[in-house]
Amino acid sequence: MSFKNYKKYEPVKLDDRRWPSNTIKKAPIWCSVDLRDGNQSLPIPMNVEKKTKMFYLLKEMGFKEIEVGFPSASKAEFDFTRKLIEENMLDDDMTIQVLTQAREELIKKTFEAIDGCKRAIVHVYNSTSTLQREVVFKKDKEAIIDIAVNGVKLIKECAKKSNVKEIILEYSPESFTGTELDYALEICEAVIEAWEPTEENKIIINLPATVEMSMPNVYADQIEWFCRNISCRESVIISVHTHNDRGTGVAATELAMLAGADRVEGTLFGNGERTGNLDMLTVAMNLYSQGIDPELNIDNINHIITVYEECTLLKVHERHPYAGELVYTAFSGSHQDAIKKGLDVYNQNENKYWEVPYLPINPSDIGREYEAIIRINSQSGKGGIAYILQAEYGYKLPKKMHPEVGKLIQGVTDRTGKELNPQEIYDIFNKEYFEQDSILSLNRFESIIEDKDTKKKDVKVTVSAEVTFRGETKQVKGIGNGPIAAFVKGIRELDIEPFKLVEYEEHSMNGGADAQAVAYIGLINEKDEVKFGIGKDSNINLASIRALISAINRHMKN
Incomplete structure (x- = not known):
């Protein structure tokens, strides 16, 4: 190869060119x-x-x-x-x-x-x-x-x-x-x-x-x-x-x-x-x-x-501007996180210009769906995984929980070297937080408010429950200033390692009278290890107790 075989294209002598100052105003x-x-x-x-x-x-x-x-x-x-x-x-x-x-x-x-x-x-x-x-x-x-x-x-x-x-x-x-x-x-x-x-x-x-x-x-x-x-x-x-x-x-x-x-x-x-x-x-x-x-x-x-x-009989390239199959797909973790945050802000503000990082246009304007925006592989980050779980399945994970779930999913992509679709991500998530081998499981739960005058402070709640712990049925009872605190006191009698509640969030998964409540609880043990649990139920108290049990099981199985 020799660049000397080619001659330079001669420029136009137009010292007072005007086009650089112009703008396109119409098609x-x-x-x-x-x-x-x-x-x-x-x-x-x-x-x-x-x-x-x-x-x-x-x-x-x-x-x-x-x-x-x-x-x-x-x-x-x-x-x-x-x-x-x-x-x-x-x-x-x-x-x-x-x-x-x-x-x-x-x-x-x-x-x-x-x-x-x-x-x-x-x-x-x-x-x-x-x-x-x-x-x-x-x-x-x-x-x-x-x-x-x-x-x-x-x-x-x-x-x-x-x-x-x-x-x-x-x-x-x-x-x-x-x-x-x-x-x-x-x-x-x-x-x-x-x-x-x-x-x-x-x-x-x-x-x-x-x-x-x-x-x-x-x-x-x-x-x-x-x-x-x-x-x-x-x-x-x-x-x-x-x-x-x-x-x-x-x-x-x-x-x-x-x-x-x-x-x-x-x-x-x-x-x-x-x-x-x-x-x-x-x-x-x-x-x-x-x-x-x-x-x-x-x-x-x-x-x-x-x-x-x-x-x-030609194929539109996956990276073709605007039209390609992968154009609205983010593989980078930082991109996924930025897209999620941008979409959250945009969806909270009506009648606003489209401004979402990494997406110059709204994909739905040309018939694309948000579900295709993020795909997960070994290069993905926690923000993208959280986005999929929220957009596809309704779980609004606490921000402090994102690294834990991200590590869980990336462990699979690192082992397999494959991309995961939303259903595969959900299956891993569901098995880890809802279907793990239970060291502790809930059979029956009842809570009673001792004084129903809600204007009073420090109202006590009594909880009685039946649990299965390491294969044996146990009756537990506790009193506290809420169902979670009362239940925690009750299970202190079991051989469960000490822990402290450090994070709690809840939300409704859908509207209406029969809406499912989801609770997220983070527990820290004596080794300063934090693990989250998730619970879901039509009753918010039961959702919270299930989240607590999920977190305990995840601590104790490792």
Whole structure:
């Protein structure tokens, strides 16, 4: 490998560039090229049935401009274009776009394909780059301009005779980013002069990064320079069509929008030649995350993915922005803890902006569920485990209990090396706190308040209970200032190591009169070891006693 084989891309001289100070305030005009540019790059191109299914998805998503094919290139492309028109598949506010090279026979075939359409964009292109002029076509600048202008003049003649109510011209100097900027302007000006657009009937000038050759800021400079130098700017829609060779197609598009681009071409999830076209969904979601209406229906990302994968036979990567299966999944313990705390705060405050660490958007906005946010493996932390137990099963663990439960679950993931799903986490948790081999178990429990005048202080409670301790049935009785204290005094007579209660919390698991109460008790022994127990019952006193017994058993079994 030798970096000396490559030359630096020359920057644009634009010392007073304005785009860095601009902000995006609205969505661009979107044009999907999934059915043409995206389709031609598939290992197995879509048949008519799949193209139809993809078309309806794009229509459902709200695309008003869709490049449906290259009808002069093949019978299949021609027939699909006719199908859309003859079967009235287009809404009144939709425009189909058809691609053609600037060659007479191809242009005439294209007009046959769109005959009877209400509105169509005829997209004509020819390559203008220095390299292609010299290597591929072996023509000078004037000859390349003649190709473009002659093609546009023929389109203009065909449009006058056509049975299409409205024809819009789109011209692309293909390989714009490999073309001298002043020459790209010259050829586009010649096309504009030949077409004669007006403010009411604008021309689309599409400036493609057919191959992404520079940093995205350079592309933005090119777009701003072009917007500032093109004549009759008010009669021109500046369109961009980026590719992703350098991995910055999205950035290049967004900076181009800052620089003055009105319109964006691309595909769902960025399918296209080499590393792909612009991923329009990512740009749309980026706008959405900044409080800008993307003007596309993207609230059911799972449905979009399903149809896309069925039609293209491609797989959306697990880490694909916004859409990937793992995008709303946190493996890091610190991430899980931050997400849990952020969601707790957000859920407590209505009518508030979405602000949750590590989640730039609310997953539910695009049809995802919170249940999928956190998955547990050996890299996970206590906060994520606590979140799952609360979100999935209703247990709001005391914060001091989080390390204990986290250590319990991580012990399993360390041994197995596997990820645990919520059900597996709950099963481990349930066995440890509710189903352990009982050294001490409760058979019967009764508590009596000696003086029912609740205004008095130090009201005594008498507890009588039957327990099984190490296989033997025992009767215990105790008096204290509450059921827990009374029960503790009663079991002091048994051979149980000394302990002290250091933590107590309780909550209801669900609403209504039959709600289950959950109690959490932390006990510390003489070795300063703290262990928690959990109890659940419709009676809060019994829930507390069960939690106490759970903690005692966990102390004594080790």
